[in-house]
Amino acid sequence: MKHTFPRIIVLFLAIAAAAALAQEMKIGFVDVERIRRESAPAERASKQLEKEFAPRAQDLQRREAQIKTLQGQLEKDAVTMSESDRRGKEQELSRMTVDFQRLQREYREDLNLRRNQELATLFERADRVIKQIAETEKFDLVVQEAVFRSPRIDITERVLKLLATDK
Numbered sequence: 795m796k797h798t799f800p801r802i803i804v805l806f807l808a809i810a811a812a813a814a815l816a817q818e819m820k821i822g823f824v825d826v827e828r829i830r831r832e833s834a835p836a837e838r839a840s841k842q843l844e845k846e847f848a849p850r851a852q853d854l855q856r857r858e859a860q861i862k863t864l865q866g867q868l869e870k871d872a873v874t875m876s877e878s879d880r881r882g883k884e885q886e887l888s889r890m891t892v893d894f895q896r897l898q899r900e901y902r903e904d905l906n907l908r909r910n911q912e913l914a915t916l917f918e919r920a921d922r923v924i925k926q927i928a929e930t931e932k933f934d935l936v937v938q939e940a941v942f943r944s945p946r947i948d949i950t951e952r953v954l955k956l957l958a959t960d961k
Contacts, residue, residue, distance in 0.1 A: 822928065822936040822949040829920050829950065830913065834958040839912035843905065850901050857894045864890065923956045924949075 830836055868883050875883070927949060928936050936949070 819934040820932060821947050822931075822933045823940055823943040823947045824920075824924055824936060824938050824953055825948065825950040826917075826920075826938045829953060829957070830916070833916065833920070833954055835916050835919060835960075836912075839916060843908055843912065846908070847901070847905055850897075850904075854894070854898055854901060857890070857897065861887065861890050861894055919960065920953060920957060923953050923960060927952055927956070 864883065864887050868880070868887060872880055924936055927933070933949075937943075
């Protein structure tokens with residue numbers, strides 16, 4: 795009788811532990827890349843950046859066309875030009891090319907900076923929406939990166955819909 799009671803307690807604890815483990819965890823997955831590509835705020839940000847940087851992009855295209863025109867003139871007329879004219883045109887072409895490369899680099903850096911700012915804002919909003927879904931639907935865990943995931947745990951579509959309604 796002495797040895798039976800501890801065994802019953804151990805058996806009871808083992809059953810309780812198995813029941814706790816058997817309780818199903820609710821797990822969700824969010825495809826961050828789809829949020830970045832397909833969400834309404836991402837599309838709005840992309841259009842805003844395009845509008846914001848269009849004048850600079852057009853200026854770069856104009857400068858590039860000027861460089862190509864000058865380069866073409868120099869190649870075509872180099873034989874008939876005087877040495878000093880040719881040297882002057884080459885220096886002008888060199889200066890324009892260096893200036894163009896500097897402006898192009900600044901453009902890329904500024905565009906990347908603004909894109910990163912917009913993405914940070916987007917992901918902050920997406921995190922709030924994901925937390926809202928997780929709390930409402932009682933998820934135990936929501937992951938954003940996985941080697942494999944089942945489509946039945948993917949909540950990306952719900953996040954996209956809420957982001958579309960969330961201004």
